[in-house]
Amino acid sequence: MKVGMVVNPNVLCGIREHAMNFLGHLKTPCVVLSQDPEATSHAQFFESAIQQGVTILHIQHEFSLFRNPEAFTELLEMAALGDVKIIMDLHTGPADKAVILLKSWLELSALCIVHSDNMAGAFPEAVQVPLAVSDESLWAPEADVLVEDSQPIVGTFGFYVKHKGFMDVAQAMATVRRVYPGAKLLIVGSHVLPHQDAYFKSVKNTAQTGPHLLLDRYMSAPEVTRTLAVCDALVLAYRTNGVSQSGAVETIFTAGRPVLISSSTLLSHVPTDVSAGYFPVDASARKIGDALLEVIEKHQLPSCVCVSRTRLVARRGSLLAGIYDSIYEDLSR
Structure with missing residues (x-):
């Protein structure tokens, strides 16, 4: 064989x-x-x-x-x-x-x-x-959040393609900044194909309305995890449904931070030993911002246990x- x-x-x-x-x-x-x-x-x-x-x-x-x-x-x-x-x-x-x-x-x-x-x-x-x-020896410890002046960092990651909802997250930061004017958006992203150029530029222009860091290079899952560990809240804002799945679910939970995800069926395979906060797949940017504020202010997921204090998937x-x-x-x- x-x-x-x-x-x-x-x-x-x-x-x-x-x-x-x-x-x-x-x-x-x-x-x-x-x-x-x-x-x-x-x-x-x-x-x-x-x-x-x-x-x-x-x-x-x-x-x-x-x-x-x-x-x-x-x-x-x-x-x-x-x-x-x-x-x-x-x-x-x-x-x-x-x-x-x-x-x-x-x-x-x-x-x-x-x-x-x-x-x-x-x-x-x-x-x-x-x-x-799951492997207990690889569970990430709760990360130290590198935030100055109590201004939070919101993070997300993936290829710069429309269905990942980066534009909506960038727009949602306007709601977050009504309470935290210095809140920073961190996108750990990559665009490798020419047809992704226009969307990447649109996200970049929208993100420039406030503090932000848009990375544009491919990172391995461990690199993504280490980078996102500085955030106060993580979000996957996928905007489509379908018979499929995304490996982003497993990666984002290894960062040990509170996670919000859309109700997209592409993200439906959340591991059974972690918790997540949800918002509708068609939620407006303002609704996403409200959900992020709830996570940031309570440092826990809406009606859920904070992921960073529960079991993590590696x-x-x-x-x-x-x-x-x-x-x-x-x-x-």
């Missing part, structure tokens, strides 16, 4: 980080196979996998990483004919027009893996594996690797 992990190690994103987090801890023999998102055929890619002795293709799948559906279908068909088992590791759900296509891919696969209750509900035949595993590659080793062993029987 040999696993071919299909993930592009040169693409900076949460999916790559998730895979690379446990790869080095696997007991199962494994090689990393990277694919060209624009490829019109994966025949050469598959031939290379066969030559390396791969018997299981574990595909870390996100639709933007395989932009040619015909070529991807061809890859799965070649694997089926070549007696290579496919694991489809779904990190995002399909758009409506891609539902039938995805179902046909799953029929060609030996196993489907998802990472949230939301996705498990949509794909009941799938095996659910967490993106993070990413632990060795524990995740153990789960995947068991999956590979079962599949090879």
Whole structure:
């Protein structure tokens, strides 16, 4: 048995980080196979996998990483004919027009893996594996908040894309600053594609109405955690729903600060051993600001226990690797 992990190690994103987090801890023999998102055929890619002795293709799948559906279908068909088992590791759900296509891919696969209750509900035949595993030795201590003159810091993070709600958070700071004029906005962000330029500039212009720090470089999950640990309140203001999940949930809770999140289904997989405050996915910027004020003034979540004083979730590659080793062993029987 040999696993071919299909993930592009040169693409900076949460999916790559998730895979690379446990790869080095696997007991199962494994090689990393990277694919060209624009490829019109994966025949050469598959031939290379066969030559390396791969018997299981574990595909870390996100639709933007395989932009040619015909070529991807061809890859799965070649694997089926070549007696290579496919694991489809779904990190995002399909758009409506891609539902039938995805179902046909799953029929060609030996196993489907998802990472949230939301996705498990949509794909009941799938095996659910967490993106993070609790480990008491890695729980973060409560951070010292670096605030001068009692002026709070509000933090968020992610790629600069519209559905993450950065613009709404930037606008919400106007409400926070009615009480705390020096309140600072910290966005730990990154924009890597040209189509993200306009949104990044809009967020930057809005944030300039008050104290702010907008970072624009990709950071690993541990770097994000350390950076956000200086904040008084953290927020994920996702503005859309869908059959998917976001790894941002696990990352933001490791910072040990009070967390507010929108009711977006993309964020529905909050770990069971932590608490969060919620606001509607379509809440106005002012409502988000009011919720942030409540967190800042009470230093706890609305009607919840402060996350920084409860159990925290940490990413632990060795524990995740153990789960995947068991999956590979079962599949090879």
